[in-house]
Amino acid sequence: MKIHEYQGKALFRAAGVPVPRGFPAFSVQECVEGAEKLQGNKLVVKAQIHAGGRGKGGGVKIVAPDAVREAAEALLGMTLVTHQTGPEGKLVQRLLVEEASDIARELYAGIVLDRSTSRYAFMVSTEGGMEIEKVAAESPEKIIKEWITPGQDLKVFQARKLAFALGLTGVQVKYAIKTFMALWQVFKQYDCSLIEINPLVVTRNDEVIALDSKINFDDNALFRHPEILELRDLSEEEKSEIEASRYHLNYIKLEGDVGCMVNGAGLAMATMDIIKHCGGEPANFLDVGGVANAETVAHGFNIILSDKNVKAILINIFGGIVRCDRVAQGVIDAMGQLKVSVPVVVRLEGTNAVQAGEMLQGSPLEFIVAKNLEDAAEKVVLASKGGSK
Amino acid sequence: MSILLNEDTRLIVQGITGKEGAFHTRQMLDYGTKVVAGVTPGKGGQTDQNGLPIFNTVQAATDATGGNSSVIFVPPAFAADAVLEAIAAKMQLIVCISEGIPTADMVPVKLALNNSESRMVGPNCPGVITPGVGKIGIMPGFIHQPGHVGVISRSGTLTYEAVHQLTERGIGQSTCIGVGGDPIIGSNFIDLLKLYKDDEQTEGVVLIGEIGGSAEEEAANWIVENKFTKPVVAFIAGQTAPPGRRMGHAGAIISGGKGTAADKMAALKAVGIAVCETPAVIGETMEKALAAR
Numbered sequence: 043m044k045i046h047e048y049q050g051k052a053l054f055r056a057a058g059v060p061v062p063r064g065f066p067a068f069s070v071q072e073c074v075e076g077a078e079k080l081q082g083n084k085l086v087v088k089a090q091i092h093a094g095g096r097g098k099g100g101g102v103k104i105v106a107p108d109a110v111r112e113a114a115e116a117l118l119g120m121t122l123v124t125h126q127t128g129p130e131g132k133l134v135q136r137l138l139v140e141e142a143s144d145i146a147r148e149l150y151a152g153i154v155l156d157r158s159t160s161r162y163a164f165m166v167s168t169e170g171g172m173e174i175e176k177v178a179a180e181s182p183e184k185i186i187k188e189w190i191t192p193g194q195d196l197k198v199f200q201a202r203k204l205a206f207a208l209g210l211t212g213v214q215v216k217y218a219i220k221t222f223m224a225l226w227q228v229f230k231q232y233d234c235s236l237i238e239i240n241p242l243v244v245t246r247n248d249e250v251i252a253l254d255s256k257i258n259f260d261d262n263a264l265f266r267h268p269e270i271l272e273l274r275d276l277s278e279e280e281k282s283e284i285e286a287s288r289y290h291l292n293y294i295k296l297e298g299d300v301g302c303m304v305n306g307a308g309l310a311m312a313t314m315d316i317i318k319h320c321g322g323e324p325a326n327f328l329d330v331g332g333v334a335n336a337e338t339v340a341h342g343f344n345i346i347l348s349d350k351n352v353k354a355i356l357i358n359i360f361g362g363i364v365r366c367d368r369v370a371q372g373v374i375d376a377m378g379q380l381k382v383s384v385p386v387v388v389r390l391e392g393t394n395a396v397q398a399g400e401m402l403q404g405s406p407l408e409f410i411v412a413k414n415l416e417d418a419a420e421k422v423v424l425a426s427k428g429g430s431k
Numbered sequence: 432m433s434i435l436l437n438e439d440t441r442l443i444v445q446g447i448t449g450k451e452g453a454f455h456t457r458q459m460l461d462y463g464t465k466v467v468a469g470v471t472p473g474k475g476g477q478t479d480q481n482g483l484p485i486f487n488t489v490q491a492a493t494d495a496t497g498g499n500s501s502v503i504f505v506p507p508a509f510a511a512d513a514v515l516e517a518i519a520a521k522m523q524l525i526v527c528i529s530e531g532i533p534t535a536d537m538v539p540v541k542l543a544l545n546n547s548e549s550r551m552v553g554p555n556c557p558g559v560i561t562p563g564v565g566k567i568g569i570m571p572g573f574i575h576q577p578g579h580v581g582v583i584s585r586s587g588t589l590t591y592e593a594v595h596q597l598t599e600r601g602i603g604q605s606t607c608i609g610v611g612g613d614p615i616i617g618s619n620f621i622d623l624l625k626l627y628k629d630d631e632q633t634e635g636v637v638l639i640g641e642i643g644g645s646a647e648e649e650a651a652n653w654i655v656e657n658k659f660t661k662p663v664v665a666f667i668a669g670q671t672a673p674p675g676r677r678m679g680h681a682g683a684i685i686s687g688g689k690g691t692a693a694d695k696m697a698a699l700k701a702v703g704i705a706v707c708e709t710p711a712v713i714g715e716t717m718e719k720a721l722a723a724r
Contacts, residue, residue, distance in 0.1 A: 126675070155534060157644045157682070160541040160615045175687040192542040233535050262507060262681060263533035292679045296671075307612060307679025308586020308641055311668035312710035315692075318671045319709045327672070329679045360588045360595070362571035363458070391595060393571055415592065416711035 043259045045273045046090040048138040050255030053232065058224040060217075060251040064140030066090065073114035073139050077107055084142035087113040089134040092278040094256070095124030101134065104142055114139075135277060143253060148241035149208055150174055151222065153229045162190045164226065166204045170241035196226035210244065217250040225252075232270055233263030282348050289341040291330055298323025300426045301346035301355040301384075303339070305330050305364060313358045316415060322423035325352045330359075335368060336375035343380055354385045354426035356418055361392035370398035377407045385410060385425035389418035433561040433606040434581070434626040434633070435524055435552070436500075442567060443489060443498035443522070444469045445505055445513050447479055451528070452504035455569050457481060459502075462572040464565035467496040489520040500524040502558065502567045510554060511536035518549045526567045527553035527617065534681070537615040544617055551617025555681065557587040557609035568609070578603015580717060581627045583620055584639035585612055585646075585680070589668060589710065593637055596714025602721070605633040612680025614643075620650035628659055635662040635721055637713060638704075640695055642669035643683045647695040655702045662720035665699045666707040667692045 048066040055061050063080060067073040077085055087110060089101030096102055101122045103113040114137055123131035148170030156163040167185045169177045177184055186207040188200040198219060205218035229237050236258040243253045264271055276284055286293030292307065300322040304310035307329045314324035326346060330338050346352055359369050369390055377386065389412040390398045402409050410425060412418030446452040447469025460466050460481055468484050475487035486492035489501060501522045505513040510529035517525045532554050544551050552559055558568010563577035574591055576598045584590040590609050597604060608623055610616050620638060627633045640647040647667060654663060670692040672678050674685040685691050696706050707716050
């Protein structure tokens, strides 16, 4: 789960990670009123969306205090397009207004799981403000890491090593250690899967503060953080994906026109791959999980068909513990109830596949029954292009 | 001889009275697995529907029945603790089926595993099967056939698809293992390739990877460096997956441009591994690879 920058900064502030003074706002009026309580001759008005690259996309304005209204009016309600939002962009509904910082240096700090060592890695870089993926690819030596011993905390000596590696001096080192230690506490306390501060800045007063915040949480651990779950902004998520999660279906909307419904995440990805291989474009990822009965299949159909681009649907189920005859009955029942207006290709393999095939063939409903995975992919792609059934 | 699971395996089921645990205990018994006991804290002294004794702790279960391996069907919030208990009771093989364990819980578990004699498969996996001998997990037994090809995979149903293609062509399997879809897993491809290397029964290996992490690239390096000469056939799921999105499995995500299917396929091809372009040709490709030896 993701949260907004202002929400992340609130968690930072509470834990002792220094952040600029500021406040979130949902209207122009709130911006103007709140700005009166801030100090300094420059204020920063930042669009709050769940995507990076906001500065380049025009979502951050640095203005004089008396120009906050103008900035807020321009940003609220705009559709912000960045390299992470896709071409359709995202609607700006929330803003963060902050005091501008007097920046001496821009750095980077982050915490992630290092999968190859199964440990959390605390990373810093002198290349703040840049795309860190680019730094990692082009000059990996500029990313300095310390690994956290499992079951323990970031140690002060590790934080100190990182501070010196960044070339900090004097009192800056002391401030950086405090910031790093607090950052680790946030990561640990809330079961984060990622924290990034880009840029982490050193001010002309030698303070080390988080000018940005990006926090992702481990979805598997949200059950122990109800306070974090309250921060979820559903308007930032795809409606059909929220609907799917309500029925415990794992759905991700894509750009193509061939819908697919599969049991198991690996097989679902592989099904998308073979659709593409046969000349089609998958419209979605949909894992219906271990229970493919009439109800789940019906929900699956509804969600796939809510995407108006879909021109054909492939149901690919490998029945293990799930019996194919039950899945077939589910498909027949669901298609009987719903008006499915696009061709449906069904491929069932595994437990009781033969009976399932007979049931589908014997049904008055119009299915295209496929004999194997490749056949299924070819048939659904042909159907999506208006080919013969 | 197969790997991990053989005639000497005596299995304890952790979470035997739960819905999943009870169902799959029956399925494993039906397949011929030597299940000797179950563990559900608070239900010690009772027996399950199959007449198996239930204990409060793994230690008590192994003391009384000689169980040497365990399978875990415990809810995700308690699963990491169940693994630690199995390690403390010196289980040789621990298969963790549970899905949805917090990553932070798995970090200390992985360290404990590294410092122990136990080997873990999973979590978030279908388990381990040695066809004709036994199965520990939730895979359908009947699609398998005893034979000489090993299968290792990060997926569940996609593994069944691959096994089905092998069996249809008369290619049996030595041991098939779903390593799990999480970012932290007990055994990775390399851990298992080491075992296949020394296993006389195994003559070839199907490796099914997916986007996220770098386990496939690391396996490719290991295969050349250690002169693994048995034919390997690979498929990588997620060629069409968009970056930054978690594709069902917690570990299946392309982040920061890393972990793409294209990179993994290139790394495997570079060391001479037959990489399948589609999941439909896994059986066929293995048949050719075996014939070409």
